Amino acid sequence: MRLHRTTLGVLLAVAFVAGIVVAPAAHHLVGEAHAQAPAAAAPLQPMMIDLVALKHGDIPGTPNPEMNSKGLVTTDNATIAIQSGNVAKHNHPKTDEIQYIIEGSGAMWLGNERKEFKPGTLIIIPKGTAHGGTLVTSGPVKAIAIKIPPQPANDTVFMN
Template identity: 50%
Template sequence: MRRYFYLAALPASFVAGMFASHLGTLPRAHAADAPLTAQIIDLAALTDADLGAVVPNMGTLRSKGLVITPSGTLAVQTGNVPKHTHQGSDEIQYVISGSGTFWLGNEQRQIHAGDLIIVPKGTVHAGSMADSGELKLLAIKLPPQAPGDTQMVP
């Protein structure tokens, strides 16, 4: 009987160790983030003025953070940004409105409202050059992008 106990304890210990190893991986800098507030936001109605000033050294990018948690961030963005990468965050963008082009890897691709763009860590990306209406995107970063985690690419 004791042998069966030890045989069962080994896998259980392994699983518990795997679970516990992930508990301490959240950045301490996000520990004081405010709790989420229940709300409905009309993303299509947000204007450039609502999004704020152009982000320095990032082309014509305007960005307004809507959700900030230890696990990820969500922002609405407009404007064109130069080619760059993020080494520490995956990025997912949903095209809310407009159409145009977007650099993904080594290709310039056509995008339009309803498209979902998945940008894994380290992937070169840029955009967005509007050709119909203003391109408005919902940008999700997982985990939250660390300060300085934008590397420009020629």
């Protein structure tokens, strides 16, 4: 049953992003140009990725020794990455984020509240919302992270 919930969650996240990818006109409706966004992305290629099989050690490290991350999909309108580990409490002033928890459980900051999560949890993080600082009860925590629009390099503000 657990595999089915994970598969359903992954499909939900992918379907959400697919809606963004196939509707580039929506980007023009927003009105604000994102000058710091990455250059045009390569066209999407058909692929299948077994996210459940990816373990923490299989995902490349980041400058944060507690967080591993690997980009999976990049479009002009959004990115999808697989993340494993923890990051201090922070926000993204220019980027909305959606996370889907694949494995691991615990509690994290979401706004001014500490919220519990488990596999199958979908976390909606509007731009400017504090999040992170995870207390892991089972892990490591592995999640799909969707950033809309693609996150500029200077779009992470760490908090106390």
